Amino acid sequence: MGAELSRRSFLAVAGLLGLTTACGSDTGREGSAEGTLRHWYHAYGEDGVQDAVRRYAAAYPGARVEVQWNPGDYDSKVLTALQNSAVPDVFEAQVKVDWVRQRQVVPLDDLLGGTREDFVGTLLESQTVDGALYGIPQAIDTQVLYYRPSLLERAGVAPPRTVDELVEATRRLTAGGVRGLFAGNDGGVGVLTAPLLWSAGLDLLSEDGEAPGFDDPRAATAFGKLRELHQGGGLLLGAPTDWADPGAFVDGLAAMQWTGLWNLPKITEAHGDDVGVLPFPRLDDAGADSVPVGAFSAMVNARSADVDAAKAYVKWLWVEQADHQVEFATAFGAHLPARKSLAERAESLRDGPGRDVVGFVTDSGRIASPARWPARANTALSDAVSRIAREGAGAEGELRAAVEVAKAEIDRQDR
Structure with missing residues (x-):
């Protein structure tokens, strides 16, 4: 499959999922972080992911970021933490309406700036409750x-x-x-x-x-x-x-x-x-x-000791750092990037079964975990x-x- 055909395939996926023309990136960072931010991930099975996210955290200039890898029942661990703890400051999950109703997570609309139209529209919608966005999609699975x-x-x-x-x-x-x-x-x-x-x-x-x-x-x-x-x-x-x-x-x-x-x-x-x-x-x-079709999204714990610092870190990692986002989506297994402007870099999906899967998402993709479910x-x-x-x-x-x-x-x- 040639590069041009690959580009068209990804544009077809983008069209199905509500993606429109990309705009320029907003690179301004809000707030400053003092102390340590704690970032939770579930335990990915792909080799190299853990090292990569620790590398991203170490490169963040605004604060010291500690990454915690969580094998086992990650969902239950997040539920317990949100009810009782200021830790983690940032975590990956899929937005749940109960978290919003109980004010356990914070809106993140202000992080996107001019990049909003570059994200898959339906993925943003799946992380939205009552008109506010609570998660920044990391990759499409x-x-x-x-x-x-x-x-x-x-x-x-x-x-x-x-x-x-x-x-x-x-x-x-x-x-x-x-x-x-x-x-x-x-x-x-x-x-x-x-x-x-x-x-x-x-x-x-x-x-x-x-x-x-x-x-x-x-x-x-x-x-x-x-x-x-x-x-x-x-x-x-x-x-x-x-x-x-x-x-x-x-x-x-x-x-x-x-x-x-x-x-x-x-x-x-x-x-x-x-x-x-x-x-x-x-x-x-x-x-x-x-x-x-779904995506883990980066979310901010409303109990964080420094919500603004946590939001600034999420913006830096999942809005501003295009190279990190491409690597995260494509280097450790096959995923679609969550943004149209980055999708062409997913070389593993340009032919064979990968190309077929792109077609399935285009023709038959359904949001796997609605926030209101x-x-x-x-x-x-x-x-x-x-x-x-x-x-x-x-x-x-x-x-x-x-x-x-x-x-x-x-x-x-x-x-």
Whole structure:
């Protein structure tokens, strides 16, 4: 794929996600930092990320910045910190409406200046609550279905284009020590819930964000397909690593794996040209193919001892330092930069499976974690899907209960 075609592909992605013409960068820095700022990251699986973010922090001229790497349950650790502590000053996450309502994070609109139109518009929207921006996107991530063309050909299986075909392919590709599909050690409950809704033409929230988007009989049909995957015996469970790591696919434990674009370099290093990628397939002609689109964003703790200093650091790193932003997105795995003006530098996505994924984002990208989607609603839906898929519970009754929880949580947010 030539450089010009690559540029057009990224412009197509930008157009889908609401990106418009880039403006000049605002390089003024607000405030000054005294003392130490503490910056939290979750534990990235890609080699080199930790060293890079420590290097960025050390280069910041406005303050001493300590980076904390957080393996394990990062989300719970952030929730606890925001409730009780001035640490961290800066952290990466996806904006949650409850954090805004409880005034645990601060607005960051003033950091963007003339660069606002250079950021992916829909990503900014996903980090916005009540008209204010609470997170600066760091890079664009997505997830896709990886498969081994040679294994599908040997089994006489075509790349699955519907959910039923995925169920059948998972069964037929299971042979010997190889399972048909790996979608996490919970059997896909965590990462396939939203794609299953999208496959049926539904979503977590209604279009206006004021109601659950899965109060529909088609949701029960879609989640029933996950039950069929569990019953078919072709799902890999109990793998040494979970869905976000490519180990199961790289080591030949599964013929297909649902995992992140960030793993593309490791997967192609292991399997060369014997790698294909697909979006999550549609349920039927009334549904849609899809890939989740999301981004960790840099956020500022409202309890920070120096909010202005923390904001100045975020502006320096994620608005002003283009070279750091490009390296972060492209040097340690495959990601799309969060800004149009930097997207052409993502060389790993110019051909092969990377180019295909750019097309999926263009055609079928869906925001993975809306800011207005409540945590308790997510837990209720996830628990319902788990019982449907893993225990054979009745889908209609489980989803009715989850819908009621979601309605109550959405109403609570607006009070």
